[in-house]
Amino acid sequence: MTRKLHLNAFLMGVGHHEAAWRHPRTEPARLTDVRHYQELARIAERGTLDSVFLADGVALNGNVGHNALGGLEPLTLLSALAAVTDHIGLIATVSTTYNEPFHVARKFASLDHISGGRAGWNIVTSAGEAEARNFGVVRPSHADRYARATEFLDVVRKLWDSWEDDAILGDRAAGRYADTGKIHPIDHAGEHFAVSGPLNTSRPPQGHPLLVQAGSSEDGKEFAARHAEAVFTAQQTLREGQEFYADLKRRLASYGRRQEDLLVLPGISPIIGSTEREALRLEKELEELIVPAYGLAQLSTMTGIELDEDALDKPLPDVPAETEGAQSRRKLVVDLARRENLTVRQLIGRLAGGRGHRVVAGTPEQIADQLQEWFFSGAADGFNVMPPILPAGLGDFVDHVVPELRIRGLFRHEYEGRTLRENYGLARPASRYASGREAVVAR
Amino acid sequence: MTRKLHLNAFLMGVGHHEAAWRHPRTEPARLTDVRHYQELARIAERGTLDSVFLADGVALNGNVGHNALGGLEPLTLLSALAAVTDHIGLIATVSTTYNEPFHVARKFASLDHISGGRAGWNIVTSAGEAEARNFGVVRPSHADRYARATEFLDVVRKLWDSWEDDAILGDRAAGRYADTGKIHPIDHAGEHFAVSGPLNTSRPPQGHPLLVQAGSSEDGKEFAARHAEAVFTAQQTLREGQEFYADLKRRLASYGRRQEDLLVLPGISPIIGSTEREALRLEKELEELIVPAYGLAQLSTMTGIELDEDALDKPLPDVPAETEGAQSRRKLVVDLARRENLTVRQLIGRLAGGRGHRVVAGTPEQIADQLQEWFFSGAADGFNVMPPILPAGLGDFVDHVVPELRIRGLFRHEYEGRTLRENYGLARPASRYASGREAVVAR
Ligand SMILES: Cc1cc2nc3c(=O)[nH]c(=O)nc-3n(C[C@H](O)[C@H](O)[C@H](O)COP(=O)(O)O)c2cc1C
Ligand SMILES: Cc1cc2nc3c(=O)[nH]c(=O)nc-3n(C[C@H](O)[C@H](O)[C@H](O)COP(=O)(O)O)c2cc1C
Numbered sequence: 034m035t036r037k038l039h040l041n042a043f044l045m046g047v048g049h050h051e052a053a054w055r056h057p058r059t060e061p062a063r064l065t066d067v068r069h070y071q072e073l074a075r076i077a078e079r080g081t082l083d084s085v086f087l088a089d090g091v092a093l094n095g096n097v098g099h100n101a102l103g104g105l106e107p108l109t110l111l112s113a114l115a116a117v118t119d120h121i122g123l124i125a126t127v128s129t130t131y132n133e134p135f136h137v138a139r140k141f142a143s144l145d146h147i148s149g150g151r152a153g154w155n156i157v158t159s160a161g162e163a164e165a166r167n168f169g170v171v172r173p174s175h176a177d178r179y180a181r182a183t184e185f186l187d188v189v190r191k192l193w194d195s196w197e198d199d200a201i202l203g204d205r206a207a208g209r210y211a212d213t214g215k216i217h218p219i220d221h222a223g224e225h226f227a228v229s230g231p232l233n234t235s236r237p238p239q240g241h242p243l244l245v246q247a248g249s250s251e252d253g254k255e256f257a258a259r260h261a262e263a264v265f266t267a268q269q270t271l272r273e274g275q276e277f278y279a280d281l282k283r284r285l286a287s288y289g290r291r292q293e294d295l296l297v298l299p300g301i302s303p304i305i306g307s308t309e310r311e312a313l314r315l316e317k318e319l320e321e322l323i324v325p326a327y328g329l330a331q332l333s334t335m336t337g338i339e340l341d342e343d344a345l346d347k348p349l350p351d352v353p354a355e356t357e358g359a360q361s362r363r364k365l366v367v368d369l370a371r372r373e374n375l376t377v378r379q380l381i382g383r384l385a386g387g388r389g390h391r392v393v394a395g396t397p398e399q400i401a402d403q404l405q406e407w408f409f410s411g412a413a414d415g416f417n418v419m420p421p422i423l424p425a426g427l428g429d430f431v432d433h434v435v436p437e438l439r440i441r442g443l444f445r446h447e448y449e450g451r452t453l454r455e456n457y458g459l460a461r462p463a464s465r466y467a468s469g470r471e472a473v474v475a476r
Numbered sequence: 477m478t479r480k481l482h483l484n485a486f487l488m489g490v491g492h493h494e495a496a497w498r499h500p501r502t503e504p505a506r507l508t509d510v511r512h513y514q515e516l517a518r519i520a521e522r523g524t525l526d527s528v529f530l531a532d533g534v535a536l537n538g539n540v541g542h543n544a545l546g547g548l549e550p551l552t553l554l555s556a557l558a559a560v561t562d563h564i565g566l567i568a569t570v571s572t573t574y575n576e577p578f579h580v581a582r583k584f585a586s587l588d589h590i591s592g593g594r595a596g597w598n599i600v601t602s603a604g605e606a607e608a609r610n611f612g613v614v615r616p617s618h619a620d621r622y623a624r625a626t627e628f629l630d631v632v633r634k635l636w637d638s639w640e641d642d643a644i645l646g647d648r649a650a651g652r653y654a655d656t657g658k659i660h661p662i663d664h665a666g667e668h669f670a671v672s673g674p675l676n677t678s679r680p681p682q683g684h685p686l687l688v689q690a691g692s693s694e695d696g697k698e699f700a701a702r703h704a705e706a707v708f709t710a711q712q713t714l715r716e717g718q719e720f721y722a723d724l725k726r727r728l729a730s731y732g733r734r735q736e737d738l739l740v741l742p743g744i745s746p747i748i749g750s751t752e753r754e755a756l757r758l759e760k761e762l763e764e765l766i767v768p769a770y771g772l773a774q775l776s777t778m779t780g781i782e783l784d785e786d787a788l789d790k791p792l793p794d795v796p797a798e799t800e801g802a803q804s805r806r807k808l809v810v811d812l813a814r815r816e817n818l819t820v821r822q823l824i825g826r827l828a829g830g831r832g833h834r835v836v837a838g839t840p841e842q843i844a845d846q847l848q849e850w851f852f853s854g855a856a857d858g859f860n861v862m863p864p865i866l867p868a869g870l871g872d873f874v875d876h877v878v879p880e881l882r883i884r885g886l887f888r889h890e891y892e893g894r895t896l897r898e899n900y901g902l903a904r905p906a907s908r909y910a911s912g913r914e915a916v917v918a919r
Contacts, residue, residue: 055648062646065589065678067559091578093676098656101646103639103678106586112552113590116510116559131576135534135610143552146508167578169670196546203505203544205498208767213541227612233536235508235546324651 038408038443039296039415039457040435041084041124041263042077044070046101048422049302051331051385052322054101058425061101067113070105073424074114077121080431081445083456084122084153086245086265086417087111091131092163095334099327108140115148122453124153124245129185130178131159131168135228137185138192141242142234150238150452155245155265156256158182160359175357179252184225186244186260191219193241194464195231217466240462243453249277249361258284262459263296265417267362267390269369274299274412296414296457299407300390303400304421305429312394319421320382328381331388335359335366345378365389387419397433404434405443481851481886482739482858482900483878484527484567484706485520487513489544491865492745494774494828495765497544501868504544510556513548516867517557520564523874524888526899527565527596529688529708529860530554534574535606538777542770551583558591565896567596567688572628573621574602574611578671580628581635584685585677593681593895598688598708599699601625603802618800622695627668629687629703634662636684637907638674660909683905686896692720692804701727705902706739708860710805710832712812717742717855739857739900742850743833746843747864748872755837762864763825771824774831778802778809788821808832830862840876847877848886 043049047059047069054061063069077085087107095102107125115123123144127137137154145152158178159165165172173181200215219230246261248254257264264281268274278297285295304319306312325345333340336352344350349370355363366389370380386392393403407413420426438444450456486492490502490512497504506512520528530550538545550568558566566587570580580597588595601621602608608615616624643658662673689704691697700707707724711717721740728738747762749755768788776783779795787793792813798806809832813823829835836846850856863869881887893899 054646054653055651061648061653067555067590071559090676091582092672093659093674096656097654097659099651099653101653103644103654103676105589105677106582109551109555109583109586110590112510112556113559116514116556132579133574133611136575139534139549140552143549146548147510147553147556163672166670166672168576201546203497205504208498208542208765208770210497210504210542210544211540211546213539216536216540227609229535229606229609231536233533233546234548322651327651 035442037445038404038413038438039298040082040444041086041298041415041417042073042082042427043086043088043300043417043419044073044423045088045419046104046423048426049387049419050319050421051100051327052319052324053422055322056319056422059422064101064104067110069424070110070114071117073427074118074121076424076427076431078118080435081448082121082431083415084124084453085114086124086155087126088155089126090161090164091128091159092161092167094161094163096327096330099324108144112144112147115144115151120448122151122153122243122456123148124155124243126155126157128157128159128164129182130173131164134185134188134226135192135232138189138232139234142193142232142237145237145239145242146234150454152237152239153243153245153263153453155247156182156186156260158248162358172357175250175360176252179256181225182256183259184223187223188219188221188226188228190241191221191465192228192230192232193237194466195219196236197464197467198236201235236464239452239454240464243457243459253361254281254284257281257295258290259288261295263298263457266297266299267365267387268299268412269365269391271407271410271412274407275410278412294459298415298417299413300387300417300419301403302387302390302392302419302421303426303430303434304386304392304394305397305400305426305433306394307396309395309399312396315421316394320385323382323385325378325381328385332366332377332381332384335362337363340377346376349375349377349380362389386421390419397437400434401437401441404438405441408443478885480888481847481856481881482741483525483887484529484741484858484860485516485525485870486529486531486743486860486862487516487866488531488862489547489866491869492830492862493762493864494543494770495762495767496865498765499762499865502865507544507547510553512867513553513557514560516870517561517564519867519870519874521561523878524891525564525874526858527567527896528557529567529598530569531598532569533604533607534571534602535604535610537604537606539770539773542767551587554595555587555590558587558594563891565594565596565686565899566591567598567686569598569600571600571602571607572625573616574607577628577631577669578635581632581675582677585636585675585680588680588682588685589677593897595680595682596686596688596706596896598690599625599629599703601691605801615800618693618803619695622699624668625699626702627666630666631662631664631669631671633684634664634908635671635673635675636680637909638662639679640907640910641679644678679907682895682897683907686900686902696804697724697727700724700738701733702731704738706741706900709740709742710808710830710834711742711855712808712834714850714853714855717850718853721855737902741858741860742856743830743860743862744846745830745833745835745862745864746869746873746877747829747835747837748840748843748869748876749837750839752838752842755839758864759837763828766825766828768821768824771828775809775820775824775827778805780806783820789819792818792820792823805832829864833862840880843877844880844884847881848884851886
């Protein structure tokens with residue numbers, strides 16, 4: 034079987050471009066309309082994409098004066114998408130820093146049941162300071178957030194394992210619903226959590242919902258190498274993409290994992306036109322709709338330095354290294370500005386499309402060329418597709434880029450698997466408590 | 477306009493009777509099948525019921541060896557029900573003891589958007605000790621749980637108010653998405669919580685999702701009088717029902733609320749037959765399927781004393797008064813045993829149908845008579861309907877009892893309102909931050 038690439042549709046309001054809401058082809062009033070997201074999920078499914086993904090933060094981040102923010106909580110939304118789709122994977126972001134493992138294990142187990150094995154969890158540690166202020170705490174340090182995340186994952190996985198697959202007997206005649214010998218307390222007692230278990234939702238169809246991660250710091254990559262099965266990442270150049278890919282895959286062995294146990298999915302915002310000229314026109318239209326005040330506020334948050342209108346036509350000032358927030362994002366932004374000698378205004382324009390993700394404008398063939406190149410030169414196992422405007426940009430991708438990828442033998446014609454794991458080509462984990470699995474428990 | 481009663485369908489796995497899963501008319505394998513619950517919601521909607529409700533606890537409660545437990549988390553499930561219904565209200569249980577107000581405000585705001593204004597929250601304080609052990613804490617005292625709940629509600633309501641109704645401008649031409657002067661930090665700093673806000677989901681269609689509560693202790697009733705708009709309650713006799721009703725309504729004035737601002741909905745498990753004999757046969761069938769070991773375990777939990785097989789044919793031993801758990805439930809059980817001089821086995825039989833709620837077996841007319849009597853003698857504004865087996869028992873209620881109630885002029889023929897609040901006849905709260913609302917802020 035030839036190697037196939039995997040595609041995730043990153044759903045973001047009415048589009049990833051920060052000016053998408055001003056573009057005549059979007060309807061920003063649909064930001065809190067479930068039908069908008071249901072339409073997006075159906076389009077992705079029409080294109081046999083692996084999954085859709087919803088980002089999240091637990092604070093109003095960004096300047097809502099100039100962008101369409103304030104949408105729906107992902108997990109709550111995804112079960113409404115599960116209800117109107119049959120195949121597409123459903124990946125929601127949930128933070129380990131401001132949640133309890135019992136709730137998170139239970140909600141993802143529930144979504145996995147509801148969707149028939151299509152749930153995935155984008156595990157984030159919440160880099161923002163505003164988030165901490167909604168939970169009455171000072172933002173924990175970068176290292177502490179990842180330490181908590183690591184133990185959090187241990188607990189959640191134990192809870193997902195707490196019901197063995199064959200625990201339910203359903204023996205009406207004998208009055209035995211379950212074999213309680215196959216439902217295990219987890220009795221976890223660690224640094225951050227003490228959780229007795231078992232979970233009060235039976236084992237999810239996938240065993241464990243798919244685990245996704247997107248941190249790029251040292252701690253982030255170690256965490257991914259240990260737990261993640263798919264990794265989202267922002268990489269501007271092929272070289273950086275290759276380095277990141279090799280780096281992450283190299284780390285897997287020390288956790289007893291194989292190369293194919295983790296898929297690397299760099300982000301790409303495809304600006305699609307039927308001609309290159311049409312694509313560039315759309316890119317230009319969006320650029321002209323940028324509100325400079327918004328871009329400045331975003332860039333100030335990303336870099337940690339205050340930037341005002343006076344800064345617009347100068348180079349980016351010196352930026353202190355980040356230690357406690359989102360380390361990798363800040364580095365990416367500064368590197369981009371320096372590499373291409375950009376003014377602040379130009380940098381804002383470059384970031385507006387994908388907040389640091391790669392933006393490619395062109396014909397469906399040109400986009401496919403880009404995907405193919407990264408896929409075959411050790412930079413990607415697939416892609417996180419971030420359409421500039423929604424739903425139009427996703428429709429264009431599915432109707433024009435996907436067929437091109439199929440013709441090239443790079444992408445499926447129909448769903449082979451039943452679950453998200455199966456479509457991503459990943460194994461279903463057995464319960465650590467199942468008999469014959471003692472070796473795993475001990476590990 | 478004549479006074480109409482309100483009906484909520486309490487959905488519980490394959491039925492409220494503890495032996496429902498053993499009855500030939502149920503399919504216990506559907507416990508984690510979303511289609512089962514979607515079918516139930518559609519049946520309830522066919523009957524123009526006000527709402528469906530899902531209970532919840534954050535531990536595996538009860539003896540899963542002998543009952544169908546381990547189902548889905550309610551909030552996650554309800555948005556999948558929203559997706560396939562148009563009118564029915566959707567009420568989920570969430571605990572204030574083991575959650576954060578920011579998350580809870582956001583999830584209910586999201587469900588309210590997704591359902592077009594049909595979300596309701598059954599606020600519980602989690603009486604069980606097993607629940608505390610899943611969150612690494614010792615169960616807080618009864619008083620502390622209610623103190624936390626009270627502040628929790630303050631925070632959640634502020635967050636729901638943090639976006640004024642007209643905060644979103646959506647002015648593309650001017651590049652102004654929202655009027656940030658109408659999106660307010662809440663800057664709550666209290667005993668239990670410090671939350672900056674604003675919420676990152678815009679104001680829910682109902683202003684505040686409907687607030688439901690079911691505590692019956694002193695603290696519970698005070699809490700309900702202050703916050704709840706609908707109250708579920710277990711009342712065995714008309715007299716107790718009347719007392720509870722009057723007691724709760726009397727408390728409203730001190731919180732500046734009117735009698736009609738809170739609906740009292742006692743539970744009833746209707747065992748329906750086309751003849752009385754058929755109803756009694758169904759009741760008998762279920763009784764014969766009871767697993768005594770299960771009933772004993774349940775009763776031990778409810779009363780706080782260990783009961784074994786030897787206790788079955790004796791009167792209930794002395795039971796110490798409960799101070800920290802579910803006070804009202806224990807009292808109800810002991811009162812029932814003493815009032816009717818029941819043996820433990822008989823008591824188990826009486827509780828098996830509705831865990832302390834009233835069970836009425838009879839024809840649709842007889843059931844309607846009961847509802848009518850309570851409704852007209854100051855014991856109820858409506859009912860929490862708890863079918864013994866599901867979906868069959870809900871179908872019987874909708875197809876036979878509802879028409880009878882309509883004929884008597886007691887129940888709607890079609891939905892009048894668009895939102896859950898409108899169907900319950902309750903006002904939509906304005907944002908405390910809206911101009912002209914200063915009086916409310918100060919209160
Ligand atoms: C495609 C992509 C999506 C992300 N989605 C989220 C998100 O939804 N919520 C969030 O808090 N962080 C999100 N992040 C940020 C990362 O999870 C991570 O917190 C960030 O990269 C900082 O971690 P680090 O210091 O390990 O790099 C995303 C990153 C990428 C590349
Ligand atoms: C109809 C009904 C439904 C209830 N549902 C739940 C529930 O889902 N979860 C829960 O923890 N408690 C539930 N309870 C229990 C109450 O919320 C409350 O915790 C209990 O009555 C103890 O509180 P009290 O000491 O104030 O009476 C329910 C009670 C009733 C009457």
